[in-house]
Amino acid sequence: MKFEHYYAENPKSKYFEYELEDFKIRGIELKLKSAPGVFSAKEVDTASELLASVMQLPKSGQILDLGCGYGLLGLAAAKLSPKAKVILVDINKRAVDLAQKNIKLNKIKNAEARQGNAYGPVEGEVFDAILLNPPMVAGRKIVLHMIEHAVTHLKPKGSLQIVARKSKGGEYLFNKMKIIFSKVEVLARSGGFWVVKGTK
Numbered sequence: 001m002k003f004e005h006y007y008a009e010n011p012k013s014k015y016f017e018y019e020l021e022d023f024k025i026r027g028i029e030l031k032l033k034s035a036p037g038v039f040s041a042k043e044v045d046t047a048s049e050l051l052a053s054v055m056q057l058p059k060s061g062q063i064l065d066l067g068c069g070y071g072l073l074g075l076a077a078a079k080l081s082p083k084a085k086v087i088l089v090d091i092n093k094r095a096v097d098l099a100q101k102n103i104k105l106n107k108i109k110n111a112e113a114r115q116g117n118a119y120g121p122v123e124g125e126v127f128d129a130i131l132l133n134p135p136m137v138a139g140r141k142i143v144l145h146m147i148e149h150a151v152t153h154l155k156p157k158g159s160l161q162i163v164a165r166k167s168k169g170g171e172y173l174f175n176k177m178k179i180i181f182s183k184v185e186v187l188a189r190s191g192g193f194w195v196v197k198g199t200k
Contacts, residue, residue, distance in 0.1 A: 011037025011094050018042055023072065025052050028079040031105050032070060038095040039069040039135070047193050048072050048133050051163040054188040054195050057081045061128035064089065064153065066146060068113065071099035073131045078103075078111040084128070086111040089121045118146055119153055126155045132162045136169055143169075147176055154200045161187065161197045170194055 065074030068088035099113035114121035164170030181198030
């Protein structure tokens with residue numbers, strides 16, 4: 001696989017754990033463990049933090065953290081919407097193991113992590129919100145698959161919320177969302193990153 005990086009089923013890098021600084025946002029606090037071979041292993045990335053700060057969540061129903069890494073967005077969503085069920089999905093087995101550890105570490109009861117590619121682990125399920133920090137290193141084809149297939153995994157009025165750097169493929173993705181979704185809005189702009197929400 002040419003893009004071993006973090007978008008790989010079984011990372012080859014040696015395993016050891018990082019304990020990240022406690023992450024605080026929107027009145028919640030998360031303890032996070034990470035490891036080499038997963039996305040932004042040593043610190044919470046700016047894009048995910050921006051999405052976490054503005055993501056619009058249902059009070060109940062189902063939320064999907066697609067390409068969850070060690071689980072930041074899904075964990076935050078689970079804490080912010082305690083009556084919703086949150087499913088965290090990643091192709092990277094190491095990331096999923098870490099997400100599961102972080103769910104337990106934060107004593108979160110309304111979330112679970114599943115391993116698999118894109119929507120494979122949630123086939124047949126529909127969500128009120130899908131959260132996505134796209135794995136740009138995986139290539140445009142995979143990222144487009146995640147965006148285009150969101151519609152079939154959303155309930156009516158459900159939303160896909162993504163964050164991307166506008167100048168590095170983000171604008172293309174946002175224009176794609178305008179074709180797919182009935183309503184598209186920008187939730188935030190910061191440091192070249194945009195958070196965009198598409199509503200079914």
